[in-house]
Amino acid sequence: MSYLARRLGHAILVLLGVSILTFALLKLAPGDYFAGMRLNPQISPQTVTALRHAYGLNRSLPVTYLRWLRSALRGDLGYSFAYNTPVWPLLRSRASNTLILSLLAMAGAWLVAIPLGVWAAAHRGASLDRATSAGTTLLLALPDVLIALGLLAFALRTGWFPTGGMASVAAQAMGPAARVRDFVLHLILPAAALAAGVLPILVRHVRSAMLDVLDSPYLLAARGHGIPRARLLFRHALPAAANPLISLFGVSLGTLLSGSLLIEVVMSWPGLGPLLLEAILERDAYVVVAAVLLSAVFLVAGNFVADVLLYAADPRIRAE
Amino acid sequence: MQKKLKFALLGLVLIHLAVLGARFFAPYDPAEQHRDFAFAPPMLLHWVDAQGHLHLRPFVYALVYHSESSAAGPYEDDRSRALPLRFFVESTTTHGNSQSAASGEPQRTNHLRLFGVDSPGEIFLFGTDDYGRDQLSRLLYGGQVSLFAGLFAAVLSLGLGILLGSVSGFYGSWPDAVIMRGAEIFMALPWIYLLFAVRAFLPLHVGAQESFFLLVGVIGLTGWARPSRLVRGVVLSAKHREYVLAARSFGASNFYLLRRHILPETYGVVLTQAALLIPQYVLAEVTFSFLGLGVSEPAPSWGNMLAELQKLYVLESYWWMFAAGLVLVPVFLLYHMVADAVQQAQL
Numbered sequence: 001m002s003y004l005a006r007r008l009g010h011a012i013l014v015l016l017g018v019s020i021l022t023f024a025l026l027k028l029a030p031g032d033y034f035a036g037m038r039l040n041p042q043i044s045p046q047t048v049t050a051l052r053h054a055y056g057l058n059r060s061l062p063v064t065y066l067r068w069l070r071s072a073l074r075g076d077l078g079y080s081f082a083y084n085t086p087v088w089p090l091l092r093s094r095a096s097n098t099l100i101l102s103l104l105a106m107a108g109a110w111l112v113a114i115p116l117g118v119w120a121a122a123h124r125g126a127s128l129d130r131a132t133s134a135g136t137t138l139l140l141a142l143p144d145v146l147i148a149l150g151l152l153a154f155a156l157r158t159g160w161f162p163t164g165g166m167a168s169v170a171a172q173a174m175g176p177a178a179r180v181r182d183f184v185l186h187l188i189l190p191a192a193a194l195a196a197g198v199l200p201i202l203v204r205h206v207r208s209a210m211l212d213v214l215d216s217p218y219l220l221a222a223r224g225h226g227i228p229r230a231r232l233l234f235r236h237a238l239p240a241a242a243n244p245l246i247s248l249f250g251v252s253l254g255t256l257l258s259g260s261l262l263i264e265v266v267m268s269w270p271g272l273g274p275l276l277l278e279a280i281l282e283r284d285a286y287v288v289v290a291a292v293l294l295s296a297v298f299l300v301a302g303n304f305v306a307d308v309l310l311y312a313a314d315p316r317i318r319a320e
Numbered sequence: 321m322q323k324k325l326k327f328a329l330l331g332l333v334l335i336h337l338a339v340l341g342a343r344f345f346a347p348y349d350p351a352e353q354h355r356d357f358a359f360a361p362p363m364l365l366h367w368v369d370a371q372g373h374l375h376l377r378p379f380v381y382a383l384v385y386h387s388e389s390s391a392a393g394p395y396e397d398d399r400s401r402a403l404p405l406r407f408f409v410e411s412t413t414t415h416g417n418s419q420s421a422a423s424g425e426p427q428r429t430n431h432l433r434l435f436g437v438d439s440p441g442e443i444f445l446f447g448t449d450d451y452g453r454d455q456l457s458r459l460l461y462g463g464q465v466s467l468f469a470g471l472f473a474a475v476l477s478l479g480l481g482i483l484l485g486s487v488s489g490f491y492g493s494w495p496d497a498v499i500m501r502g503a504e505i506f507m508a509l510p511w512i513y514l515l516f517a518v519r520a521f522l523p524l525h526v527g528a529q530e531s532f533f534l535l536v537g538v539i540g541l542t543g544w545a546r547p548s549r550l551v552r553g554v555v556l557s558a559k560h561r562e563y564v565l566a567a568r569s570f571g572a573s574n575f576y577l578l579r580r581h582i583l584p585e586t587y588g589v590v591l592t593q594a595a596l597l598i599p600q601y602v603l604a605e606v607t608f609s610f611l612g613l614g615v616s617e618p619a620p621s622w623g624n625m626l627a628e629l630q631k632l633y634v635l636e637s638y639w640w641m642f643a644a645g646l647v648l649v650p651v652f653l654l655y656h657m658v659a660d661a662v663q664q665a666q667l
Contacts, residue, residue: 017505025521141652143603145610146645149629156636163632258512262607266630276513277611280520288520295513 003317007307011300018296019072020065022289027061068289078286082279087290090275095294097166098264098271102256102298104187105194109202109252112195117206118233121214132207136200144259148193148266155189162186164268190267197259198252205248209241216240242313250306254299325661328654335651339463346457347411347436347443351618354442354452357383360395362447362455362640370399379404382441393637403437411436447640449628455643462620462644465528466609467651469536469621470602474594476540477601478547482590485551486578490559500552503545514542515604519613528619535614539604547593551586558585588666595659599652606648622647 077087120132155161168182222236264273272291279287365378381397411433437443446455488499518538564581608614609623625644629635
């Protein structure tokens, strides 16, 4: 258990570090949301000063940070200047949209990657393996943004899929079944674009992890016992190859969240990405800090889940 | 394997040279507007004319505006006006709009270009954009921004990574702890979010040149964590090698040991990282400019050229606007080939 406790403590320390880093960046920045107001002749300098005072922008870095940290621990992540609301409610719905998209893409990518990688490894050097490897090479060279734009153009041309957003304008008036169908239709293309971005990495790792295992003597022994091929691959080889893949699950989450930001903007999926972009353009500082921090929470949580899975899957770690 | 590496390197060098020589290779200035030819489709080079005669010198047909409503698009080829391709033409470039020049007289320069057609007449091999600017010219000039931003940022990142990684691995104790905890913090953020966090607090509206260096700085300075960890690993194992201990017992200084015996061990890792990081950083520039946080119009970059596609009518009707994204594919393929070859050479 001490292994997991150590990992958890480490994760919390890293998150604290990330929050300090983003805050330091915030303070280093020239100008803030209210700097633009100074140029407006209708707003007096006193008003601007009073506003900056009210939002605590005139304090020093450690003081602002500690005050922010104290309220953040109570679940208050500050105030959005541009939306004129607290940050957390704003962020919550956006973050859940990002999570839905990312987790679905993740599940889809793994569901394709595992059979494909195992299959390619089992037929090493055959035409199928070579085709897979050529496919992943090409997919790896296709930038996310190009995939997203291509899929969007496809949706426009065929009219089979909606061209962005999360629900049709008429969704409110639909029955529950029609609404679910509408949501799924909106979800497919962004999730496919996102999954296509991580898929080649996953396939390659599954294949190489499997190759390492397939060469081992105990698998040769298992084959010698006449265990059927499918059972050999999925019951004996895959669990043995699982360790690097479980670690990859944590790492690939980072790639996924990065890719998701861009795809959300291109396909107007109302997730964290568009919110962060808007906040940057508006200099809405606390929204930026909270969105960036939340992305780190997702990634660190993903890595922690990977640690737990590793702990569950590998007796060697438990014995440590 | 060596052959593959040579092929990929040659390809990359050629692409970079083409981009650097944009003044010569591009038929137009990147900001030159042809207002009568907005969204003109790419022209085809012809060798056989309407009468079926073969020409050794390729030619294009002049474009004429037809009508907005026709199914084949608003332009059509004027079969009676063939514009033969001329090589090594002397061309006059008008800088800026004729109205915008403060002096009233637009600045003109003469220089040699690889090809062009006799005026009156235009050649748009990759089509034109909204303002009738030649896409091929913009691609070449835009590559100067996108490719070299990635390259410089990678140099910066690797330099910082080597410095911090070798200090961390070689000296150990508290510098190691500080640097590695720092690296963990940088790696705890999804990469694009990290870039955005840094970009968020820098000036938004800056000139093309400043934004180029700004992006190089942001991308380069945030990417040090992974290379520094890898370099640290190599340094850690190298510093206990027997020849290093021997050199130390002969009285070699720390600096000498690092320079002469330890850093050369890291070359393989650094080269692999370079081949992986450069395309990633090119993409980072493209992403920034695509989202309006990088190099802004009228200076071309592959990112802000792609940004045109965010307008749905452009995305639907003008497929040639994808060119700025499609050029990334061969560039990435070549860099990945280099990375593969370097990695295999190490094994």
